[in-house]
Every structure is written in structure tokens, then in C-alpha cells.
Amino acid sequence: MRAVSRRGVVLSLALSAVAGYVDAVGFIETGGLFVSFMSGNSTQAGVEIWTDPGRALLPLALVVAFVIGVAAGGVAVGHHARRRSLVVAASAIAVAACAAVGFAFPHSAWRFALLACAMGALNTLYLADGRARIAITYATGTLVSLGLALADLVTGRSATVWRRPLLLWASLAAGAVAGAAAHRWLGDGALLGAAGVLAALAVAISVVSRR
Template identity: 35%
Template sequence: VSFMSGNTTRASVALIQGDAARGVLLIGGLITFVIGNAAGVMVSIKFRPQAVLLFVSVLLVCAALFDDLRELRFLLLILAMGAINASVEQIEGLPVGLTYVTGALSRFGRGLGRWAMGIRNTHWVVQIVPWLGMMAGAILGAALVEEMGNLVLWLPAAVALFLTAVSIQIPRRRQSRFIQHR
């Protein structure tokens, strides 16, 4: 569910191969990702960024509840992933996409190239964090699916709820470096 560029390619291949149902599902996933981004921003603006985490938590719980409906679970997970990107858009003025690994790796690589050419600004180093998180999460997720099957969806829901509770306790003055100024 986490690779929109891959889902775009897979949707195209499915449509060309005549697998309309799979192609439509994958295109639905792309649309759902965009809607999740929009919904996350709307929740963040209307309430607070922590409300986005609560929204994502609810979506993850719903995905865990719909164990037998794979397509609905797929779309709920993508909706949650799109929404989570609205919780942190920048760190100290630098753009950070939480699930946009390609962009993060590209920004990291460009920063590395500048550093190699003698430009010693190291703000680009933070761009590797989303990739490290995605890699660690993918490895852990794959291992947990092997052990727990579909019950594993309850784990990210519980972690998201815990992080929501913790983030609500963070004083606003400490959040200013991470909030997109509207």
C-alpha cells in the first residue's frame, strides 16, 4: 500500500493486460491516497496536527476490523498513509514527506553531492530518516505478518493511538518547528 509510483505502474500494466478489476482497484488506491492527503490537511487545519494522528489511528482500527475484506482494508490503509503525511510537512523549514521515500532519497543524494563538492551545509542529512523508517517498518512488518498474519494490523493501530496520546501532551511551543505555517 505504500508505493504510489509502484501502484501507478502496476495499475497501468494490469489495464494493458486486460485485468480491469485490478487496474481499477490500484487506480482507486491512488485516488484514495490523494483524498487521504487532503483529509489530513483539512483535519490538521480545522483542529491540530495531533488530530491527524487520531484520524489515522481510527482508519487503522477500521482496517484491522475488516479482516475479510481485502480491498476495503487496502483502501483504508492507503487513506491512513495519505493522511499521515499531513501531520509533519517540514522540520525547521525543510520539506519532509513521511512516506515519500523516492523524494527523500533524491533530496539526500543531492545534498550528498553538494557536500562532496565542498558545500558543507548538512541540513540534507535529515532526508534519510523517512527511508530508514520505511525500511525498518517494512522489515518489521514483513516479519510480524509471518508470525501473526492479519492480526498484525492491530499493532500499528495501537502504536498510532499511543503516539496520538503522547503527542497531545507536547506543549505547543515545542511543536512550532514541525508545523506547516498556513
């Protein structure tokens, strides 16, 4: 995250907030599964295999959809930073499609595979040496970076590097709070707000990349 520009950090904070928002809606609607946190889904699937194998299918499907989203985003972005807007725009479409399916089939939990795919793709916006430099949609990698940055603070290697991972985690957490609140009032309609924000970010990325 240290190598990312200030503009990139601002964008990642906005996307992380959207990811937390979407994850909160998905968590509520699926009864405890995640659309961006695949470690939790993997654990849930492992538990369900021994208690109710049929219930392991959805968390496994979300993991597969997330990986497909990462792969698709990686192909789209590659070494072309200007394609980031396409990935964000496609994610906006996927989130909106999930909301639309929810209106038509409110009890279909499988639609959340669209959200998992979208969240996976967002993690490909900042790639270096085949790895994501910023964990936009999940907090574990960010918290590891925060812990290491605090170690740098204690040992005197850096007094400021802890700020970025802390802000990224805070954005995700704040987005989750907002998502839970929006779902309480709007249900699946809350996802349309997230789709709108992603669409706006896609336009902003496109405009900036052309300058």
C-alpha cells in the first residue's frame, strides 16, 4: 500500500467503504455468509459439511464466484491501469443485477454470487507482480499491514505508515455500518445505492485516467 499514490488511496478508501456496505447487506440477506470475506465462507462450508452438507453449497459457491471475479478482473486490468474503470463499471452492473433479481425472487440466496464476483474483481485494481497491493474488500490483509506498520512505529522505522491501513479498515467498517442501516430501511433496494456509487466511481476513474 505504500507504493500507491494518494489519489489511489482515496479511491481505495471509497471502494472499501462500498465493499463493507455490500458485505453487510449480503451478510444479513444470506443469514450469516459473506460476499467479500472468503475465509469466513470457507470455515462455514467446512462446518456445514459435517452437519448439513447441502448448506455447504452456497458458501462454496460464493468462494468460487469471488475467485472468478478476481480472475476476470485480472484479465481485464492486466498492466493497463486505464481499464480499472471497466472493472468498477462491471461491478456496478453486477450489484444492480443482484438487486433486480432480489426484487423478482426475494428468497433466492444464489443471487449473491453476483456480489461475490463483483467484490473479487475490485481487488484487482492495484496489481504488482501478480499480487494485489491493496486488499480492498477484506480486512484481514489490511489488519496484517496495520500490525506490521505499528511494529515499524514502535521500532522507529516509520511514524506514519500505519495511517493508510487504519483508514482502509475504518472505511470498510464504516461502510458495513451504513449497509446494515440502509438494509434496515430499504431491504434489497439498498444495493442500488452501492451500484450507483460504483458507477460514479467508474466515471471518475475514466475521467482521471484520460488526463
